[in-house]
Amino acid sequence: MTAKITNDNIIGGNIIDGKAFSQGLGERIARAIPAFTAATGRRPGLAVVLVGSDPASEVYVRSKGKMARQLGMESFEHVLPESASQEELLALVAQLNADESVDGILVQLPLPGHLDSLPVIEAIDPAKDVDGLHPISAGLLASGLPGLVSCTPLGCLMLLEAQLGSLSGLDAIVVGRSILVGKPMAQLLLSRNATVTIAHSRTRDLAAKVAQADIVVAAVGSAEMIKGDWIKPGATVIDVGTSRIVRDGRKVLVGDVDFAVAKERAGAITPVPGGVGPMTIMTLMHNALLAAHRRAGLPDPDLR
Numbered sequence: 001m002t003a004k005i006t007n008d009n010i011i012g013g014n015i016i017d018g019k020a021f022s023q024g025l026g027e028r029i030a031r032a033i034p035a036f037t038a039a040t041g042r043r044p045g046l047a048v049v050l051v052g053s054d055p056a057s058e059v060y061v062r063s064k065g066k067m068a069r070q071l072g073m074e075s076f077e078h079v080l081p082e083s084a085s086q087e088e089l090l091a092l093v094a095q096l097n098a099d100e101s102v103d104g105i106l107v108q109l110p111l112p113g114h115l116d117s118l119p120v121i122e123a124i125d126p127a128k129d130v131d132g133l134h135p136i137s138a139g140l141l142a143s144g145l146p147g148l149v150s151c152t153p154l155g156c157l158m159l160l161e162a163q164l165g166s167l168s169g170l171d172a173i174v175v176g177r178s179i180l181v182g183k184p185m186a187q188l189l190l191s192r193n194a195t196v197t198i199a200h201s202r203t204r205d206l207a208a209k210v211a212q213a214d215i216v217v218a219a220v221g222s223a224e225m226i227k228g229d230w231i232k233p234g235a236t237v238i239d240v241g242t243s244r245i246v247r248d249g250r251k252v253l254v255g256d257v258d259f260a261v262a263k264e265r266a267g268a269i270t271p272v273p274g275g276v277g278p279m280t281i282m283t284l285m286h287n288a289l290l291a292a293h294r295r296a297g298l299p300d301p302d303l304r
């Protein structure tokens with residue numbers, strides 16, 4: 001896992017500014033790269049693989065490559081046609097696994113319907129698994145061993161620690177149990193000695209469980225389903241969810257939490273957009289830097 005990150009002046013009122021925090025993290029990542037290059041003679045390398053031409057995925061892939069270059073990393077962008085076969089994709093992953101200049105491999109999900117993502121994720125060398133989705137990465141996290149952690153929950157943890165300092169003994173609820181967000185989030189909170197409840201679609205009386213929590217992480221994908229008056233006064237709320245809804249005739253992006261009411265009760269809360277979202281790309285860069293150091297046998301960089 002990463003060093004604990006602290007950052008001053010990131011909080012405006014009780015709104016957690018994920019954009020400002022991610023910029024600060026980016027600056028610290030960029031500052032760490034020359035020392036890596038001095039030690040290894042090369043820059044950290046991030047490979048991003050896109051299959052097909054889904055417009056949203058194209059934007060994500062382009063912005064990841066651009067960010068990697070901006071920070072001083074090597075970016076390798078691979079685009080396969082929509083018609084690519086499972087074998088072609090696996091062959092590309094094998095090629096990237098073998099390429100010494102590649103420290104991190106990210107296969108942009110979702111894949112086109114005819115492709116099976118799990119074998120592709122499992123084919124990635126866990127040392128290069130910057131998305132943290134490989135079962136070995138999940139197992140290392142659950143075992144409390146160093147590995148690469150899924151970017152979104154890692155970003156949530158950084159925001160929580162910047163806000164609260166120690167999480168030890170705090171009651172946390174994670175709403176959602178996906179492999180991408182909910183499960184690794186719960187493991188990260190547990191690793192910081194929070195007492196963790198994991199809620200999901202079969203959870204009974206969610207309102208009462210949320211009302212007991214000092215930390216609420218919402219990762220459902222259901223617009224404003226966590227009501228503001230469920231939030232314990234003073235609690236810290238991290239809203240991962242993103243849903244597009246029409247409000248007052250306009251399309252808007254909202255989270256899983258009823259922000260307008262929750263912000264009056266929460267000690268601190270992430271907005272949507274501008275909270276968790278901007279962190280996810282920067283924690284990917286963080287993971288690429290970490291993977292590069294570990295692969296080179298160097299100690300983890302100090303990004304505080």
Ligand code: NAP
Nearest residue numbers: 152176177178180181200201219220221240241242277280
């Ligand atoms: P997912 O795989 O669809 O998982 C959603 C989880 O929510 C499931 O565990 C599901 O429970 C649970 N759930 C559904 N209805 C519920 C209910 N009524 N009460 C309690 N739990 C309920 O989604 P995901 O990939 O984890 O993503 C969650 C959200 O985060 C989405 O909006 C996604 O777009 C967003 N996201 C944002 C970022 C970012 O960078 N901002 C990154 C990743 C994801 P079951 O397991 O019982 O079905």
